[in-house]
Amino acid sequence: AQTVTQSQPEMSVQEAETVTLSCTYDTSESDYYLFWYKQPPSRQMILVIRQEAYKQQNATENRFSVNFQKAAKSFSLKISDSQLGDAAMYFCAYRRRSGGGADGLTFGKGTHLIIQP
Amino acid sequence: NAGVTQTPKFRVLKTGQSMTLLCAQDMNHEYMYWYRQDPGMGLRLIHYSVGEGTTAKGEVPDGYNVSRLKKQNFLLGLESAAPSQTSVYFCASSYSRRFTDTQYFGPGTRLTVL
Numbered sequence: 056a057q058t059v060t061q062s063q064p065e066m067s068v069q070e071a072e073t074v075t076l077s078c079t080y081d082t083s084e085s086d087y088y089l090f091w092y093k094q095p096p097s098r099q100m101i102l103v104i105r106q107e108a109y110k111q112q113n114a115t116e117n118r119f120s121v122n123f124q125k126a127a128k129s130f131s132l133k134i135s136d137s138q139l140g141d142a143a144m145y146f147c148a149y150r151r152r153s154g155g156g157a158d159g160l161t162f163g164k165g166t167h168l169i170i171q172p
Numbered sequence: 173n174a175g176v177t178q179t180p181k182f183r184v185l186k187t188g189q190s191m192t193l194l195c196a197q198d199m200n201h202e203y204m205y206w207y208r209q210d211p212g213m214g215l216r217l218i219h220y221s222v223g224e225g226t227t228a229k230g231e232v233p234d235g236y237n238v239s240r241l242k243k244q245n246f247l248l249g250l251e252s253a254a255p256s257q258t259s260v261y262f263c264a265s266s267y268s269r270r271f272t273d274t275q276y277f278g279p280g281t282r283l284t285v286l
Contacts, residue, residue, distance in 0.1 A: 162214025
């Protein structure tokens with residue numbers, strides 16, 4: 056079974072600075088998808104960015120980018136120019152591409168991101 | 173579009189009581205999911221459905237049952253609630269399994285079992 060590990064329970068960054076959240080995963084699959092979700096205090100799960108494992112190019116979405124290292128099974132999230140609205144829990148998630156077995160996302164335990172004004 | 177809605181938003185049960193959580197989506201999605209989120213944990217998959225009339229077990233299915241009688245609705249049932257089922261429950265849906273099809277999440281239901 057696949058597992059997702061987020062080793063940083065909490066991170067703090069000054070507003071306007073850059074922060075990187077770490078994520079590692081373990082899988083025997085060769086093709087899969089990786090995601091970062093944001094959960095603000097409202098509890099709503101919001102997709103931040105996603106990456107296909109077969110694509111070597113790192114995904115970017117405005118101020119958010121990832122560093123995907125397939126061999127190391129690492130998928131970190133970089134937030135540039137941090138804003139107060141970025142304060143939230145961030146979850147790394149994995150999903151196998153092929154069918155069969157349980158579908159759905161496998162989540163890490165999350166990193167609580169604090170933005171200091 | 174309302175997206176994914178969940179009913180109720182909050183509920184308190186006594187041990188042994190039963191209840192049903194309703195998830196509804198108006199996006200014509202084929203896939204629907206139920207997750208639970210416990211303190212200090214990410215979401216864990218309980219059950220999922222790949223289409224009307226079909227359901228399958230996820231990572232933590234024990235103590236729960238589900239039904240998908242209509243494409244837009246996915247029900248999660250607790251027949252005999254236990255304190256270990258105290259959690260926040262999220263429903264999600266997606267059009268397909270394709271990478272480009274995002275899982276959209278509902279706002280969650282906070283359930284407390286005394």
